[in-house]
Amino acid sequence: MSEADAESGTLETMQPNPAWDADSHVDAVEALSEDGLVFRVWGGDWCGDCRGQLPDFGAALAAAEVPAERIHHYPVEKEDDGSKTGPLVEENDIELIPTVVVERDGEEVARYVEDEGVPIAVYLAERL
Template sequence: MSDDGRLTTMEPDPVWDEDSYEETVETLRDLDDDVVFKIWGGDWCKDCRSQLPAFGAALEAAEISEDRIEHNPTEKEDDGSKTGPGVEEYGIEYIPTVVVEDTETGEELARFVEEEDVPIAVYLADELDGQVTTTN
């Protein structure tokens, strides 16, 4: 975690290829100011270190402003449970977890939890694609 409370694992992967994810980036860009991305992770976490840099690169490529990205550094207790900001409120058990919420209503629109068959950005863009066209 950086001095400002940001997850260092969210630093964009410099070799991430935006052209390979054109539709994903466009969907995320189309979200405009309608959503906030709430990210739970730990710089100590192997899954976070492997997945979050590409997600950070996708958010950067989509020009998502920093004020719409909320970092929630998470620690692991001896019993395996997670602690940190919003962990109980959002029922965070596994990391990385990314929750996308509507900025106006606070409604949860999509959630990525730890591992899917596709990268975080692709998973969320697929989940949000139908919702984007109805909100803009």
């Protein structure tokens, strides 16, 4: 993805959950804090899965002290047929949300899609 990526806003659901316990997720916080990682988050504030998962992920990124310029939000809308529309949805094969893509040096190194059975931060940390 280029630096000219068009973002159309922020996701309220990425506001960190104040109840999230970083001490219980030390390995995840450490993995997410790696220099140079870029986080691209597709979600919708209307989406139940996003409302349930993204606040904790936002808290994990805050605990890892990831700079805001390395976290990109891509708000997604759902069409009547269930398909998703929004910034870079087609280019990145976004079908389910939340989807989080982690890049290093412009290359995708990990991807979380909707519900992997563990929290987003834990899932991504295991793959980094």
